[in-house]
Amino acid sequence: MSKELSTEEKIREAAKNVFIAKGFDGCTSREIAKAAGMNVALVNYYFCSKKQLFKLVFEAALEDFMLSTVEVFKKDLSLESKMRIFIEREFEFLILHPDIPRFILSELSRGDKCEFDHAGILDKIADTGVFEELLDAQEKGIIRKVDLTNLMLLIMSNCHYPFMAKPLMKYLNGLSEEEYQERLMLQKQYVTEMLIGYLFIPKTNN
Amino acid sequence: MSKELSTEEKIREAAKNVFIAKGFDGCTSREIAKAAGMNVALVNYYFCSKKQLFKLVFEAALEDFMLSTVEVFKKDLSLESKMRIFIEREFEFLILHPDIPRFILSELSRGDKCEFDHAGILDKIADTGVFEELLDAQEKGIIRKVDLTNLMLLIMSNCHYPFMAKPLMKYLNGLSEEEYQERLMLQKQYVTEMLIGYLFIPKTNN
């Protein structure tokens, strides 16, 4: 097994798990140290402060969150195929990391904890050419002319929210974990068909 | 003006604002007391503990959140009209209380803080007859046969997420508050048309 993690990496990994599960305010330095099997002082020895460690974890999570699935737009496929694959991969990513959307949006909502370096993320997304491709498709009448902010919201809403709302929905509908996972797989299908059906303008044969 | 709030009500009101803005872990009893213009000890004099005060605030917010817009299903309108009005009111509610979805889902995601009484909420929703009406419409072929959990997810995703993602979207797209509010108004239209278009099966005239 890959037990060859350095102390620094062990702390970073433990911090990621604890921060994402409980949030910056909801955990302590000692808790992170214990999760990493270390002394408290080592956390600050390697990362100076709880804030700084959090900043590293958050920025890594944000980058993962935003970039994990957009590289599909570099491929040579039809826009509809790309959209389908994008949603497919987004759900795959979120099944592995279901807490990341809530973590990102929660921590971002009160940004006084520390300023984050979002810089570069938008550039990396832009580098895939996705924005040009969408605008081009709008010009050609392939997809609906909707502001890209609204377009992103439509897609992200339907991908992220089902994972964020899991505790609420499980209770309200009395579902087990397995049953909710089944609903998530169905949701992926519905969301894909709904978004494709709404965004893509049917070809008129006249 | 209605400055006739009792001490207890002032604390409850201040606690609501502070808890929703910063979360249970992100604020202190003294902060709530100061926001209410009171001594710290008064918080516990009236509400016993921070946990108990939070429980009251959370349950009230959850009830508001889940019940504020469902009474439209008691009215005598077509299902499509009800759905349109429901989404309209959901957005209206969220423009007034944009932080509630994030608050509810965040605090619910680590339920060890205290157990909440969700009981009754589902019953009150059921009392509007919305579930029977939806199942009936599915039987009659008016709307798509989709599990009600998935149906709720489709609607809630598209209503709640645009408000939860505001900090992220404002940064990513470099938008001012006013510009984002404009996008939200547009989003309401898009979401309504997309959901109606997907859920309702077009009448076939043959």
Added chain:
DNA sequence: AAGAAATTTAAACGCTTGTTTAAAATTAGT
């Protein structure tokens, strides 16, 4: 093997936390 550097530890620092106490101030009852 010896000494220097890096790592790890236990202990302590000052400060803030939620909560409690006991006295002061206000209100209510007669």
Added chain:
DNA sequence: ACTAATTTTAAACAAGCGTTTAAATTTCTT
């Protein structure tokens, strides 16, 4: 007006917080 009950206050409590210190241990260099 006097007493009792209620409300409000300032002060204190132990416990936990993030962080620092200085000594112990390990690792590296020669």
